[in-house]
Amino acid sequence: MNEAYLQTLVREAVGEVLDQRARIDQETHSDHHAWIQAKIEAEKERAEAWRDIRRTAIGWAVTAVLGTALAWFAGAFGWKVGGGQ
Numbered sequence: 001m002n003e004a005y006l007q008t009l010v011r012e013a014v015g016e017v018l019d020q021r022a023r024i025d026q027e028t029h030s031d032h033h034a035w036i037q038a039k040i041e042a043e044k045e046r047a048e049a050w051r052d053i054r055r056t057a058i059g060w061a062v063t064a065v066l067g068t069a070l071a072w073f074a075g076a077f078g079w080k081v082g083g084g085q
Helices: 003-022 026-077
Strands: none
Touching: none
16 A cells, blocks of 8 residues: 555545534434524514514604695695684
């Protein structure tokens, strides 16, 4: 056996051992997938909640702007608003 061949054998053996140590068992692998799926679902729910919040805020903002504009027009043109005497 020459030195180059021994070096190749050692590299291959060390590589195999490192590969085996890097692998995880099926249960851990499944747990990782479940955790990732839970994170994806949580992010979807969070994004949906923020969409609802934005939609509500925009709705209130539009209502406030229209109400303010109506009140301004009513005051500017002397319109009587409401049923009070």
